[in-house]
Amino acid sequence: MNLNRTGTNLLWISILWLALAATGQAEERMYKWVDANGQVQYSNRMPPEAARREREELSQSGRVIKVYNAPLTPEQKAEARQLAELEKIRKERERKRVVHDRSLLASYTSKQDMISAQQNKINMVDALIQLTHSRINAMQERMHKLTEEAAGYERSGKHLPFSLKQQLRNLRDQIEHNTQFAADKETEIKEIRKQFELDIARYEELTASQAHDSKPHRTPLEIATSNPDLQLTHEDRALLTMYSSENDLKFARNDDLEKLDADIKQAFTRVDVLQKNLSEMTEDANGYEADGKPVPESLVNRMKETTQEISRKESELQDRRKEKQQAEARYKTAIERFRYLTGGAR
Numbered sequence: 001m002n003l004n005r006t007g008t009n010l011l012w013i014s015i016l017w018l019a020l021a022a023t024g025q026a027e028e029r030m031y032k033w034v035d036a037n038g039q040v041q042y043s044n045r046m047p048p049e050a051a052r053r054e055r056e057e058l059s060q061s062g063r064v065i066k067v068y069n070a071p072l073t074p075e076q077k078a079e080a081r082q083l084a085e086l087e088k089i090r091k092e093r094e095r096k097r098v099v100h101d102r103s104l105l106a107s108y109t110s111k112q113d114m115i116s117a118q119q120n121k122i123n124m125v126d127a128l129i130q131l132t133h134s135r136i137n138a139m140q141e142r143m144h145k146l147t148e149e150a151a152g153y154e155r156s157g158k159h160l161p162f163s164l165k166q167q168l169r170n171l172r173d174q175i176e177h178n179t180q181f182a183a184d185k186e187t188e189i190k191e192i193r194k195q196f197e198l199d200i201a202r203y204e205e206l207t208a209s210q211a212h213d214s215k216p217h218r219t220p221l222e223i224a225t226s227n228p229d230l231q232l233t234h235e236d237r238a239l240l241t242m243y244s245s246e247n248d249l250k251f252a253r254n255d256d257l258e259k260l261d262a263d264i265k266q267a268f269t270r271v272d273v274l275q276k277n278l279s280e281m282t283e284d285a286n287g288y289e290a291d292g293k294p295v296p297e298s299l300v301n302r303m304k305e306t307t308q309e310i311s312r313k314e315s316e317l318q319d320r321r322k323e324k325q326q327a328e329a330r331y332k333t334a335i336e337r338f339r340y341l342t343g344g345a346r
Contacts, residue, residue: 030043055068083241105206114199129185161286162285163295170278174279177268195254202251220240240342246342252331256331257331260320271313
């Protein structure tokens with residue numbers, strides 16, 4: 001510190017106060033700020049440009065009474081709003097995490113208990129996959145017979161009956177639908193393994209008998225900012241503020257994917273119901289044609305409407321699956337970046 005300069009500043013403050021006292025203005029405020037040129041300024045009145053800077057209100061002895069922060073820029077305000085929103089999301093996720101932790105401790109008595117639960121869940125999904133493959137095989141056999149029947153009509157130069165066309169189309173859709181369902185369930189098994197891996201690690205943390213680490217806890221942002229080799233972007237700071245650990249980030253990923261899985265399951269079920277309805281209507285149409293009667297227009301219209309609805313719902317289902325793939329890729333990138341920024345800290 002430059003003592004001579006400090007003494008000079010205090011001397012000028014004292015002289016200014018004496019001058020103010022002589023003119024009857026000693027009760028007015030004294031301010032100190034740094035101007036645009038980096039020079040320290042003192043005054044009993046604030047010029048407009050000083051109001052846009054950080055300034056201090058001083059007592060007669062030169063003691064700081066109050067500090068006025070500089071107004072935030074539009075960019076700083078936008079960042080503050082974003083950080084506030086992130087903090088709100090973080091707190092809600094933390095609340096869910098607490099509920100999840102309580103559920104883990106209430107549901108399992110040991111790590112082995114969790115491993116057994118994982119295997120039971122996988123076995124249930126695997127049984128559903130095998131059942132779906134059986135359905136696909138049966139539909140493929142039915143498809144083969146109908147294709148041969150259609151080929152007979154073509155060889156004889158006859159037009160394919162409406163019901164036969166519809167059955168072929170519906171079977172193709174159902175085979176594709178169930179094939180995708182089986183693939184989704186294979187993915188679900190992988191996700192079950194990931195979820196239990198994370199839950200087991202968390203369970204071991206919660207049930208650890210060791211005392212808390214005596215080392216002071218540092219936040220991910222503190223860890224990253226202490227590394228002189230890192231240049232943090234705005235997105236990096238948001239990521240490190242949002243999540244307290246890599247496991248916390250994985251927990252958020254699983255929570256989001258679980259919601260998307262629920263949407264996919266709901267859309268799949270709706271398509272499945274519609275396809276079964278269309279299959280029943282097709283059988284009815286086939287019965288009319290077998291009796292040599294025209295298929296009622298009302299039935300034809302219902303079949304067309306159902307087919308269109310299936311197409312719309314299939315499109316929604318594909319959108320949800322695509323959204324899930326994007327979420328998985330986004331979280332994969334975020335986890336890798338978080339790990340890099342924190343040096344792999346868990």
